Amino acid sequence: MPDILVAADEIAVTKIINAAEAALGKISRPPGSDSLGPFVVGWGASASFIGGTVDLIAPDVVRLQNISMNYTLDFTFKIDLEEFFGDVYLDPICLDLGDFGEICTPKICIPWPPPISVPIPTYSGSVTFTADFRPKVFLDGTQWVIEIEIVRVPSLEFDLATTAILELIRPAVATKLALIPGIGLFLAGAVDAILLAIEAGNLLGLLGAILTPFVSGLHFEIYRRNRLFEVLPASSPLDPAVTVMIDSLTAAVQSTDKDELVVTADISA
Amino acid sequence: MSLTLADTVMAAVHENGVNDFMAAFFRARPRHLVYGTPEFVPVTTVNATSISPMIVPTPFGSGTIDLLIVFAPPTLDFNPDSSGGTSPLPPGPGQLAVRTTVELTVACRPGVGRHEAEVEPLSASLNLFATGAPFDFGVGLYVTETIFNLDRLEIVDIAPDHLESVLECLMLMMLRAALRNFRLPFSAMSVGFFEFVLKNGPLIENDQIKVFGDVV
Numbered sequence: 001m002p003d004i005l006v007a008a009d010e011i012a013v014t015k016i017i018n019a020a021e022a023a024l025g026k027i028s029r030p031p032g033s034d035s036l037g038p039f040v041v042g043w044g045a046s047a048s049f050i051g052g053t054v055d056l057i058a059p060d061v062v063r064l065q066n067i068s069m070n071y072t073l074d075f076t077f078k079i080d081l082e083e084f085f086g087d088v089y090l091d092p093i094c095l096d097l098g099d100f101g102e103i104c105t106p107k108i109c110i111p112w113p114p115p116i117s118v119p120i121p122t123y124s125g126s127v128t129f130t131a132d133f134r135p136k137v138f139l140d141g142t143q144w145v146i147e148i149e150i151v152r153v154p155s156l157e158f159d160l161a162t163t164a165i166l167e168l169i170r171p172a173v174a175t176k177l178a179l180i181p182g183i184g185l186f187l188a189g190a191v192d193a194i195l196l197a198i199e200a201g202n203l204l205g206l207l208g209a210i211l212t213p214f215v216s217g218l219h220f221e222i223y224r225r226n227r228l229f230e231v232l233p234a235s236s237p238l239d240p241a242v243t244v245m246i247d248s249l250t251a252a253v254q255s256t257d258k259d260e261l262v263v264t265a266d267i268s269a
Numbered sequence: 270m271s272l273t274l275a276d277t278v279m280a281a282v283h284e285n286g287v288n289d290f291m292a293a294f295f296r297a298r299p300r301h302l303v304y305g306t307p308e309f310v311p312v313t314t315v316n317a318t319s320i321s322p323m324i325v326p327t328p329f330g331s332g333t334i335d336l337l338i339v340f341a342p343p344t345l346d347f348n349p350d351s352s353g354g355t356s357p358l359p360p361g362p363g364q365l366a367v368r369t370t371v372e373l374t375v376a377c378r379p380g381v382g383r384h385e386a387e388v389e390p391l392s393a394s395l396n397l398f399a400t401g402a403p404f405d406f407g408v409g410l411y412v413t414e415t416i417f418n419l420d421r422l423e424i425v426d427i428a429p430d431h432l433e434s435v436l437e438c439l440m441l442m443m444l445r446a447a448l449r450n451f452r453l454p455f456s457a458m459s460v461g462f463f464e465f466v467l468k469n470g471p472l473i474e475n476d477q478i479k480v481f482g483d484v485v
Contacts, residue, residue: 006462
């Protein structure tokens with residue numbers, strides 16, 4: 001029989017994991033860039049996790065149901081108009097002057113500006129998923145740690161986000177293009193062409209590529225204590241701190257008339 | 270049957286674990302096992318507690334009767350009895366048994382006159398067997414610690430019976446006081462896995478002490 005045995009049912013484990021989600025806080029990925037259709041998009045992303053209820057399944061599954069990932073995305077599109085639209089010319093306009101021949105305007109080449117950056121307003125969204133985690137117990141230096149670690153990455157649904165982000169892209173691109181001299185006649189068509197080139201499918205894939213890494217490898221730390229565990233703090237010079245050594249630690253799911261997470265420990269003086 | 274029963278969390282410490290806690294406690298704070306008058310313990314330190322001597326008249330004014338009381342680190346046994354039937358005072362249902370020895374030393378001054386100041390320490394050791402029960406101890410709003418309270422003590426093979434009764438009561442009070450300093454925080458009982466509000470317990474069964482509650 002272990003020296004110490006601790007059991008927590010699904011209600012308690014839900015509270016413990018919800019607290020671990022809050023303790024994890026907001027996590028960020030290093031800024032990156034990816035292709036989006038013919039464009040290059042720079043992005044920044046952060047995410048946090050909240051809520052969910054626990055379903056414990058023996059011998060070692062902690063299923064977290066309906067956990068929400070709240071995320072924030074920043075995009076900046078880099079658009080090389082010359083590359084995208086190619087050379088655009090205004091054909092000559094000729095006037096027939098009868099016996100005097102005709103007079104034509106010269107063929108005018110529209111000069112595209114250098115590649116432009118189009119910042120998209122920050123988008124915040126949320127996606128809910130259910131995933132299985134496994135308890136993992138290990139020594140991190142001088143500290144015992146218990147984490148629950150995701151077993152399999154669930155499919156994340158970003159359809160609504162895709163639509164919303166496309167709606168943010170449209171006015172942002174239009175505003176930026178409007179600053180280009182001579183674009184007036186072509187503005188609406190140019191914006192449509194750019195959005196068409198982006199394609200919802202491409203954006204959906206990009207969102208998955210940016211946000212899925214927040215979930216793959218996701219783990220919540222539910223326990224961290226010094227191996228030399230302080231039982232009582234020092235209360236005076238005459239009563240110094242009392243410590244014991246936690247020699248071993250285990251965590252598993254046990255199923256009887258209730259499902260419980262059971263942690264055992266062996267200690268020594 | 271589930272471990273948490275009608276509550277959401279449960280922490281159980283086996284008697285071996287509590288004995289580890291107790292050994293650690295008295296190793297860090299040995300003064301709670303050693304009590305002496307100034308002849309033996311001039312001042313309280315982390316190693317020993319100084320207690321007041323009995324003042325007595327002498328031909329030269331006043332003197333003291335000095336004692337030294339040293340308990341061995343006690344060991345606990347939660348019900349059911351783990352002594353194999355050798356304990357004279359096994360733990361009943363819900364009880365714990367404590368086993369220790371005490372060494373009593375008297376600074377004997379048998380001489381008279383100018384020899385009255387000469388000390389001859391006399392010592393005797395006694396095996397002590399006691400029983401008791403855990404009770405919770407509140408700090409602030411919450412109950413956060415378990416304390417072990419002794420209610421009976423047995424010393425074997427002392428005659429006459431009246432002397433045995435006197436010594437047993439004396440030792441019960443002294444060991445009870447010594448043991449009251451040992452507190453087992455709930456946070457230790459769960460090795461810090463969670464903080465919780467006590468709903469049931471502490472109770473002793475199956476060689477364990479158990480507490481039940483809800484996560485804070």
